[in-house]
Amino acid sequence: MTSGWILRLMLLTALGGLPGCALWSRTPTQSSLVMPTISDGNLVIIADFPLPSDEAARKQVESLRGDLAQTLQVPMEDVPIQVHLYRNVDDYRAVMAQRFPQLTGRRAAFIHDASGTHIYAHWSDQVVTDLRHELTHAYLYENVGTLPLWLDEGLAEYFETPPQPGRINPEHLPTLTAALQSGGWRPNLDRLATLDRPETMTQLDYAEAWLWTHYLMSGPHRGLVTARLAAESRQELVDPISLQIRHGNPNVELAATQYLTTISQR
Template sequence: MPRLPARGRIGSCLTVLAVAGMLVIPLGCETSRSVNPEPATQTRSDVRPRGADPSTPTTPIASIAAPPGQHATRCGHYVFYHDFDLDRADPLFAELEALPDQVFGELGLPPSSGIIQIFLFDTQDRYERYMRYRYPSLPIRRAYFVAEPRVGNGADELKVFTWMGDHLRTDLRHELTHALLHSVLKDVPLWLDEGLAGFFELPPEQDGVNPLHLELLRRGPFQPDLGRLERLDKVRQMEKPEYREAWAWVHLMLRSTPEAKQILRDYLQVLRGTDKPGLLLPRLREAVPDPEQALAEHLSEIHIPRHRAAGPP
């Protein structure tokens, strides 16, 4: 089982050892719909599908149905639920704790006081069996963000599901970005949600530059079409090329000119008040008359940071 390395200190993170089950969210709080619930109203996932074994699981249904919850570790806006020991000194906790300030500061959004629940499975197998049972219509992905309506009134419950794999750092940053955006906005168009998550999933020192995306887009063929991206409204419509293009448009707006960045910031302010914000492309054209040409030039000029941060082992 992968373990987080023992480096540095965490500061305000707090681990609570819970009697098994006590801190597991009751099933009734996880869904107000049915015993075998369908996906919640909002889901976002990592693009890279995993090779799921479609065979019928042999594990007793009770263990499949229960998410991790023997321990709960509080860290800033997050509560990690897990069934194994976590190294609280791992610098990943501090990095994740700083993510809200990074996201909200960059985008000019107000801070959120909402709590995000992170269910951290020990193995890929247990994670996938749980997700197939709990969200049977979702394709298997490495990690998921789910916004579930709370029983009664109140803000949605924000949940992230993933497992202790090699991509943990990137996956957590990606899904937590979704959760943070949904904690302060009425809605986020699918392409923009994924583009922003693709920007912030990278370690801070990467400054949003994804070298692999950049290499593939520069190599081409690549014909950007923001109008097409804006029409996508289903998770299954987002494949790797769409994720790459969404990242590229977001990077253009956040890292090319102050005017382009302001267009995105203004659009996000609109999303604070309505889930029907209209299209971004006409607004972008006000500051960038030829967005496709501007994107091509921007991609050719992006500098790849030389300093790479080491991820978890």
């Protein structure tokens, strides 16, 4: 199947027969919109508004699967993923509050249930970042399996930024630098590895997950990440990656702290 978006520009409220779409009762004013002629693909975009024509944004989302496969050295199958987009943030929040109350407050979410794989998001200036983040979760889940939460979120934070020199997340670096300079925080892989629910993670936890992933992907530990993902995709039993990292460097927290200082000065 070729890469691309199947843009199904239909009112969400008109899709009562599809699982996970119509979430409240409302009389639609229009049953469908004109479908543009574009290439087929695994991403099915279901929106309640006509999507703007933005070639750059489309390519940044479409290129993610190849980015993941090349960087992580794991084949990423062309799995079908439904992306539910809402123009109005209040409509999006109402959907999340009704169906996924534990995820209330998030700009976007990845859901896998009996009806398939879904991404929910609302249109904003951060929509490309949000889609790349949640689609990273989706592709990893479908092609690798369940990962430790810190690594799963760290990879999503890492890949939400389109490929660029340094691959720095502009949101997390100043957060981490300020926390380090305050003297009240240091990277702590063991603590981070104990977190097992996304809703318990703070903004600093997400930033630290990104830091550990960026540190691992930028140095000699990169092979640990790619080997772990390959083993998971083969359903092999392996030691926790945090133990493997510490075995390679007992002072890994110090190394991560020094790494943060280095990249913050670039």
